[in-house]
Amino acid sequence: MSYAYNGSDVLHDVTLSTGVGSTVAVVGPTGSGKSTLATLMVRLIDPDRGDVLMNGMNARHLRPGEVASAVAFVPQEALLFDDTVRGNVLLGLDREDAAVWEALEAADVAHVVRELPDALDAQVGERGANLSGGQRQRIALARALVRRPRLLVLDDATSSVDPEVESRILNRLRTSELPSTVVVVAYRRATIALADHIVYVDRGRVAEAGSHAELLDRCTGYRSLVTAYEGGRTGRRTEGGVAAEDTNGDARSGASTAEADEGRTA
Numbered sequence: 260m261s262y263a264y265n266g267s268d269v270l271h272d273v274t275l276s277t278g279v280g281s282t283v284a285v286v287g288p289t290g291s292g293k294s295t296l297a298t299l300m301v302r303l304i305d306p307d308r309g310d311v312l313m314n315g316m317n318a319r320h321l322r323p324g325e326v327a328s329a330v331a332f333v334p335q336e337a338l339l340f341d342d343t344v345r346g347n348v349l350l351g352l353d354r355e356d357a358a359v360w361e362a363l364e365a366a367d368v369a370h371v372v373r374e375l376p377d378a379l380d381a382q383v384g385e386r387g388a389n390l391s392g393g394q395r396q397r398i399a400l401a402r403a404l405v406r407r408p409r410l411l412v413l414d415d416a417t418s419s420v421d422p423e424v425e426s427r428i429l430n431r432l433r434t435s436e437l438p439s440t441v442v443v444v445a446y447r448r449a450t451i452a453l454a455d456h457i458v459y460v461d462r463g464r465v466a467e468a469g470s471h472a473e474l475l476d477r478c479t480g481y482r483s484l485v486t487a488y489e490g491g492r493t494g495r496r497t498e499g500g501v502a503a504e505d506t507n508g509d510a511r512s513g514a515s516t517a518e519a520d521e522g523r524t525a
């Protein structure tokens with residue numbers, strides 16, 4: 260596939276396949292085209308050249324609603340409405356509370372919601388202001404999971420979540436029946452290491468693909484990026500400001516430690 264914004268190519272002849280049941284990490288320098296690739300996979304945009312195939316079917320030719328019922332996309336910035344937790348998870352979908360709780364459990368935020376005065380009926384405030392950034396991200400993840408998508412694409416969607424919690428969530432997703440396939444645009448070493456398959460994107464091309472060990476061995480760009488995440492302070496976007504990878508390769512956003520993350524609703 261190829262894709263251009265306003266005539267300027269950002270993805271060039273990218274070919275990528277994700278095996279059903281696999282967890283794939285998309286890694287690459289900033290501006291390399293990871294988010295563009297992620298949005299193409301869920302058909303938020305269509306490629307200028309080439310096609311996205313879902314179970315061998317050209318996504319352009321699927322019936323309206325067919326893609327939306329099979330895939331879910333969670334962006335970095337969780338958009339919550341001034342509504343209840345339940346309303347934000349379901350967005351009009353008709354599901355029992357048990358399904359909402361199940362999705363909240365999978366997103367590792369059920370315990371937070373249980374402690375809110377009105378639980379599922381608790382108001383999250385304008386843009387989810389009553390919750391921390393990491394909690395908002397997990398509610399947005401629950402919103403995706405309650406739809407039981409076959410393909411889940413996370414575009415840095417857990418950047419404000421404590422790294423241990425993020426690992427727990429991803430481990431759960433990997434082993435669950437649905438979503439069967441998870442694609443995650445990832446920055447943290449621990450997240451990347453959880454993936455079965457890693458795709459290294461550089462300047463709009465898939466430069467390398469393979470396991471973490473294989474890429475460390477044969478891809479200089481990947482090696483230096485992972486090393487930079489491990490050892491340096493790699494500034495990048497978060498809801499609250501700039502995050503940095505600490506010496507353990509864990510992204511932190513200022514005060515967004517686990518305690519701060521959980522503390523907002525206390």
Ligand SMILES: Nc1ncnc2c1ncn2[C@@H]1O[C@H](COP(=O)(O)OP(=O)(O)OP(=O)(O)O)[C@@H](O)[C@H]1O
Pocket residue numbers: 264265269287288289290291292293294295296
């Ligand atoms: N809506 C847009 N309009 C014009 N150019 C865009 C748009 N979105 C992205 N771009 C450009 O396309 C290129 C790839 O962007 P993309 O967001 O896909 O990269 P990325 O690897 O996800 O970056 P990051 O790690 O910083 O999120 C960048 O040069 C970016 O400036």
